[in-house]
Amino acid sequence: xxxxxxxxxxxxxxxxxxxxxxxxxxxxxxxxxxxxxxxxxxxxxxxxxxxxxxxxxxxxxxxxxxxxxxxxxxxxxxxxxxxxxxxxxxxxxxxxxxxxxxxxxxxxxxxxxxxxxxxxxxxxxxxxxxxxxxxxxxxxxxxxxxxxxxxxxxxxxxxxxxxxxxxxxxxxxxxxxxxxxxxxxxxxxxxxxxxxxxxx
Amino acid sequence: xxxxxxxxxxxxxxxxxxxxxxxxxxxxxxxxxxxxxxxxxxxxxxxxxxxxxxxxxxxxxxxxxxxxxxxxxxxxxxxxxxxxxxxxxxxxxxxxxxxxxxxxxxxxxxxxxxxxxxxxxxxxxxxxxxxxxxxxxxxxxxxxxxxx
Amino acid sequence: xxxxxxxxxxxxxxxxxxxxxxxxxxxxxxxxxxxxxxxxxxxxxxxxxxxxxxxxxxxxxxxxxxxxxxxxxxxxxxxxxxxxxxxxxxxxxxxxxxxxxxxxxxxxxxxxxxxxxxxxxxxxxxxxxxxxxxxxxxxxxxxxxxxxxxxxxxxxxxxxxxxxxxxxxxxxxxxxxxxxxxxxxxxxxxxxxxxxxxxxxxxxxxxxxxxxxxxxxxxxxxxxxxxxxxxxxxxxxxxxxxxxxxxxxxxxxxx
Numbered sequence: 096x097x098x099x100x101x102x103x104x105x106x107x108x109x110x111x112x113x114x115x116x117x118x119x120x121x122x123x124x125x126x127x128x129x130x131x132x133x134x135x136x137x138x139x140x141x142x143x144x145x146x147x148x149x150x151x152x153x154x155x156x157x158x159x160x161x162x163x164x165x166x167x168x169x170x171x172x173x174x175x176x177x178x179x180x181x182x183x184x185x186x187x188x189x190x191x192x193x194x195x196x197x198x199x200x201x202x203x204x205x206x207x208x209x210x211x212x213x214x215x216x217x218x219x220x221x222x223x224x225x226x227x228x229x230x231x232x233x234x235x236x237x238x239x240x241x242x243x244x245x246x247x248x249x250x251x252x253x254x255x256x257x258x259x260x261x262x263x264x265x266x267x268x269x270x271x272x273x274x275x276x277x278x279x280x281x282x283x284x285x286x287x288x289x290x291x292x293x294x295x
Numbered sequence: 296x297x298x299x300x301x302x303x304x305x306x307x308x309x310x311x312x313x314x315x316x317x318x319x320x321x322x323x324x325x326x327x328x329x330x331x332x333x334x335x336x337x338x339x340x341x342x343x344x345x346x347x348x349x350x351x352x353x354x355x356x357x358x359x360x361x362x363x364x365x366x367x368x369x370x371x372x373x374x375x376x377x378x379x380x381x382x383x384x385x386x387x388x389x390x391x392x393x394x395x396x397x398x399x400x401x402x403x404x405x406x407x408x409x410x411x412x413x414x415x416x417x418x419x420x421x422x423x424x425x426x427x428x429x430x431x432x433x434x435x436x437x438x439x440x441x442x443x
Numbered sequence: 444x445x446x447x448x449x450x451x452x453x454x455x456x457x458x459x460x461x462x463x464x465x466x467x468x469x470x471x472x473x474x475x476x477x478x479x480x481x482x483x484x485x486x487x488x489x490x491x492x493x494x495x496x497x498x499x500x501x502x503x504x505x506x507x508x509x510x511x512x513x514x515x516x517x518x519x520x521x522x523x524x525x526x527x528x529x530x531x532x533x534x535x536x537x538x539x540x541x542x543x544x545x546x547x548x549x550x551x552x553x554x555x556x557x558x559x560x561x562x563x564x565x566x567x568x569x570x571x572x573x574x575x576x577x578x579x580x581x582x583x584x585x586x587x588x589x590x591x592x593x594x595x596x597x598x599x600x601x602x603x604x605x606x607x608x609x610x611x612x613x614x615x616x617x618x619x620x621x622x623x624x625x626x627x628x629x630x631x632x633x634x635x636x637x638x639x640x641x642x643x644x645x646x647x648x649x650x651x652x653x654x655x656x657x658x659x660x661x662x663x664x665x666x667x668x669x670x671x672x673x674x675x676x677x678x679x680x681x682x683x684x685x686x687x688x689x690x691x692x693x694x695x696x697x698x
Contacts, residue, residue, distance in 0.1 A: 136458060137456055137559070137560050137562070138561075141470065142476070142562070144471055145460075145473075145474055145477065146477075146560060148469070149471070149473070149474075149481075150557075150566055153477075154567075154570075157487055157488065158533065160487075160488045161487075161488075161533055164488075164492060165492055166532070169491065169510060171498075172499075172506075172510070173510060173513070179500060180325070184326055188322050191319060191322065195312075350626070350675035350678075350679050351622070352622050352625070352626070356614075356618050358621075359621060362614070362617060363610050363613045364610045364614075385610070392607045392608075392610035392614060393614075399611075
C-alpha cells in the first residue's frame, strides 16, 4: 500500500512538473494580452515553477507527516478509547447481569421466607383453634353435668317439699274435721282426700 | 432483559429492577453510539448543509465543461486545419457536458442534503461503521447513483 | 485615493521573492507563497501531532478538535469511496488539512493565501485527477475507459454520449481548481476591499471615521462568512476527491 502511494506520489509529481512548461507557455499565450503589470498576479506565469515546486515539496512533507506520524497516532488513540469504552460497557453489562442474579436470588429468598412464614402461621392458627375447640367441648360437658345435677337436686327437693306439704295438709284437714264433726278421720283417708283435692 | 413479574406486593414501592433497566438502556445507548466526538461533527455538518450547495458553484461546473469542450475543438482545429468546425462541434458537446456536470452536482448536493437532514433528525451520532446509508450494502454512497 | 483602494485588494495576491533559487532553467525562488505553504504545513503538523500528544482517554478541546478533523475526513472518505477508499485516507486527509489551513491562514491580515492562486489549486486538482486515472488503470486496466461508456445506453447514441462523458471527465480538474481558487480570490478580495475602506475612511477623519463603522461591520460579516467558506471549500475539495477515487475504484455501479 505504501509502495503504491509512493509510486503514485512520485509519478504524479513528475507528471505535474513535466506538464508545467507546457501549461506555463499555454497560460502565457492565452493571457498574453492582459499580461500587463496591472493584471491579476495569479496570471503571472513567471511565478508558476516556484509555486508548483514548493507546493510539491511542502505537500510531500505534509503527506509524510500525516501518513507516517499523525494519522497512526490519532487512530491509535481513537481505537484505544473505543476498545476501552467497549470493555467498560462489557463490564457494565456483566455487573448488571450479576446484580440481576443477586436480585433474583434475593427475591427467591424473600418468597421462600414468606411461604415458610405463612405455613408456620397456618399451623399455629390450626393448633390454637383445635385447642380452643377442645376446651369449649370440655366446658360444655362440665356445664351439662352440673346442670343435670342441679336439676336432679331441685327435683328431689321439690318432691320432698311437696310430700311434707301433703302430710301437713292431711294433718290440718284431720284436725279441722275432728274439731268440726268430732269424727276421727283415719290418717289414710285424709291423705287420699288431700291428694284428690290437689289433683282437682 | 429481566422482565420478571415483580409480584412481591410487599408495599415497598421501589422496584429493584428499575435502576437496572435504566442502566441497561444506558449501556445499549452507549453501544449504539460509536464515537464520543461524532455528535459534534454532525451538528457542525447539519448547520452547514444549506451552505454546502452554495459552496458548490454550479456555474463553475458548467463553465469548466464548456471551456474544456471549446479548448478541445480549438486544438483539434489547429492540428487538422479544419477551421471552426471542430470548435463548434466540441463547444456544443461541452455545453452538453456542462449540463451533465450541473445535473450530477445537483444530485450530489441533494443526496448530501438529505443525508445531513437525516443525520440531524436522528438523535444518534454519525455512523462510523462501513454502512453506506443507502441500504444496498454495497459500501457505496448514493451520491453517485443515477447516471444518465 | 480611490485608485489606491482599488489596487490594494489585489496586492495581497502578489508573489514576492524572498530567496532567489534556480533549478536548471526554472526559477524556483522561495517566495511569500512558498513561505505560507511551509507555514501551513508546519501548522497542520503541529496541530495534529501536539494535539494528540497527551493521548488522553477523555480528550481536551485541542485533542478533540484533532480527533474531530480525523473522524470527519475518515467518515467522508468511507461514505463516499467505500471501505476500499480508506487506503487513500492519508491522501485525502492531507489535501483537506492543507487546503483548510491555507484558506484559514490566508485570512490573517498581511498574510498570503496560497489557495487563491489558480496554479496551486490546479496543480492539486491535476494531482487528484492523475491519481484517479492511475488508480483506475492499475485496478481495471483498459476497462477503466468504460467509465466513459454509461451502461444501459442505446449504442446509436454512444458517439454523442462518449465525448460528452469524456469532456465532463476532463473538466473535473478545471472545475475542482477554479471553484477553490475563485472562492478564495473573491472572499479575500472582498475582505481587503472592506479593510481598505476602513483604513482610508479613518485616515480621512471627521465624519468619515465615524462612518467607517459600516465597512467594519462588513468585515465582521465577511470574516464570519469566510471562515465557513474556508472550511466548506476544503470539504468540497475532499468530497470530490473521494467521489472521483470512488469512480476509479468501483467504475460503474456494476463491478
